[in-house]
Structure formats: structure tokens, C-alpha cells
Amino acid sequence: MNVLLIGGGGREHALAWKISQSPLPEKFFAIPGSPGIANFAECVENISINDNAAIVDFAKVNAIDLVVIGPEAPLVNGLVDALNSAGIKAFGCTKDAAQIEGSKIFAKRLMKKYNIPTAEFEVFDNPDAAKNYINIKGAPIVIKADGLAAGKGVIVAQTLDEALNAVDEMKNFGAAGNKIVVEEFMDGEEASVLALTDGEKILPLIAAQDHKRVDDGDKGLNTGGMGAYAPAPIVDEKISALVEETILKPTIAALKSEGITYRGCLYAGLMIVNGVPKVVEFNCRFGDPETQVVLPLMEDDLLALMIDCANGTLTTEKISWLNQSAVCVIMASGGYPKSYKKNLPIDGMTKAKSLGALIFHAGTKIVDGELVTNGGRVLGVTMTAPTLQEAVDKVYRCVDVIHFDDAHYRRDIAARALK
Secondary structure (H helix, E strand, O other): OEEEEEEOOHHHHHHHHHHOOOOOOOEEEEEEOOOOHHHOOEEOOOOOOOOHHHHHHHHHHOOOOEEEEOOHHHHHOOHHHHHHHOOOEEEOOOOOOOHHHHOHHHHHHHHHHOOOOEOOEEEEOOHHHHHHHHHHHOOOEEEEEOOOOOOOOEEEEOOHHHHHHHHHHHHHHHHHHOOEEEEEOOOOEEEEEEEEEOOOOEEEOOOEEEOOEEEHHHEEEEOOOOEEEEOOOOOOHHHHHHHHHHHHHHHHHHHHHOOOOOOEEEEEEEEEEOOEEEEEEEEOOOOOOOHHHHHHHEOOOHHHHHHHHHHOOOOOOOOOEOOOEEEEEEEEEOOOOOOOOOOOEOEOHHHHHHOOOEEEEOOEEEEOOEEEEOOOEEEEEEEEEOOHHHHHHHHHHHHOOOEOOOEEOOOOOOHHHHO
């Protein structure tokens, strides 16, 4: 079969790496791909991931049997709908289903209507009304932009002044910040659970824990994610069962009740509060960087599972996992998530790979034959090992041999689990 992957970040590199291990693909393409993805797929850089018509034409011309969509923007933009209308199968959800990430308000109202556990909230399109509400509720409190903001449209305010300023900052996210959600602060332990679904059956993957803040000790601004590890010990068998029965299954059923069949990957960002999982947010795709630690531990054929999701033929037969831990450290450009430099040469990749590292390209490009930085998050360095401590030790040995000017990364990935 012929496969097309949409995207070019670290998550898509991990997906390409895993898909390439399947015996099923005859031809494998990526739009736009990356220097890392180019090791597994033919990269097509002259088509935008948001150009549905061009992607459909490419899929037709190249007899693509399955399109795998990595990022959220093409899903929210209706790429799956366009492909399905042309008779082309896709792994990913429709535009209606993608509202679960594309609109915080849609997701929160869905959860409230169907009694899916989440934080209390109110919705505002008037900044003054939002500030009045915050003054009544006090801090800590959480302010979220309604629309897509590349993982950065959430501010967890610890003080009243910070919360009031956060309302004004929402305008920095453009149309995504025209409406905002203000919700209660949940004090607990975060975890991410990804699940494959064909709209009826659900297959949860092992839980991971992301590190959203830019600096050690969970300080600084929110980012798209500075590292992750799996499995996350906070999600034990009891909590895993609760997540499936009180969150994942009810959400797929709730969408179906609303006339929406959700197929693809459903990402539940969770807060575990006194042993009870609650939803912080939903995403309509694989997590980044959670994918970079979950897939290296998966023993099954991911592509075969994706085909089952697209065809509506997923079984509930459990996935096999390596009895190991995986840790990913994101190496970011200095200044991220604010302004940063690009086109900085990257050294030490060969040495890191010789130490066993899986290196996923998040923001790189080739200029005059040289690998250089091309994004805020540049590389995701991943290691697996029999224990979490070993994986942590190994991954930082690999990170230490990679260099680009002003590289920034956290030194405490997985520290909470090791405590």
C-alpha cells in the first residue's frame, strides 16, 4: 500500500519512524516532511499542510491508500472530510470531531452536558466580564484561549494580578483569543493518555507525562512541551480503568450522540486529583512530545492499527508493550517560546546516535548540506532503558554531546516520577 504522512515536526518524525517498521507500505510520502523524516519517506516540500485541494490531488496522482495526519491544524481545517469526499482513507478525525481541540468552549460544554469530569468553568467574549468573574473567584485560576494557539494559549495564574493580565494577553493569540474560558485551578498530577478509536471501540495507549513549562521546576512560560516520559506511574491500573470508563468511552459516545463519529487518536490531557482523573483538555491527534516516548515502547504494528481505525474495524485486543521506560528531552532554541534565532548549525548528532539515542527532528532543515535549527523546539532526544532512572541517565548523556548555539533544555524531565 501507499502511505502519505502530513506534517514535519517531532511527532511526525516519530510516526514516520514507527510506520516505516510496518511491512505494509510500498511507497511512503510526507508533506512537507523534515530532514529526519527523509530517512523513511519521500518528502514533498512544495505543498502546504493546509492546502486540502493540493493534498487530495497528490493523493489521487500517487494512488495513496491511507493519509496519516499528524498536526491539529489540517484536522481542524477539514482535511479528512476533503479526503473522504474523494474516496481516500485517512487516519484522523473530521472537522466536526476536531472541534474537541479546535474550540475549548465546544469541549468544555460537551463535557458538562455529558457529565465527563473536568474543572468548573465560564465562557467570556468580554474582557471586563471575565475580569469581574476572576475578581470574585480569586487565584490560582486558569485562563484559556478558545481556539488553536500551538499549545501556548493557556495561562495558569497564581495571583490575581497575573490572572487579570492573562485576560489581556489572550489578544496575542489573534482570533483564537476572541473568546476565552476561565476555569478552576485543579491541584494534582498531570498525565496524558492517548487512545486509538474507530468511533466505536477504544484502544488506550500507555500513559505519559509531559512537561509544559519552559524551565526546570515547572517554572516559566507554557510551551508545546519540553519533554516527556512513559509509562507514567501516576496512572496505575485503577486510574487507567477510571480514565477509560469515565472519560474516553463517554467522550466518544457523547460525540456520537451529537452526530459526530470520532476516528483517529483522541488525546486526553488529565489532572489526577486525589486519585480521580479529570480532563484538563482534549486534543484531536497524537501528543507532541508524548508520541516520542509512547511509540518506542509499542511492539505492535501502528500502521495496521491506523488502518483499522480508518476502516471502522478496530478490535479491543490489547497492544503489546516493551517492559521498559522511555524519556524524551526537547532541545529548544534560546528564547523559545518567545523570539529565537534560526539557521544555527547543529553538531554531535552522530555521537548521540552512537550512544543509542533516537533523535526526532522537531525544527530543523538542511542548508548547503548542513543541518541547522529551524524552529523553537529543535530536537527531541529519546532513550529507552529497563528502568526510568537508567533512561534519564542515558538521555542526558546523549543531550550533552549535541550542540547548537544557545540551546535550551530542561534538566529535570521525569524528576517527579523518580521522587
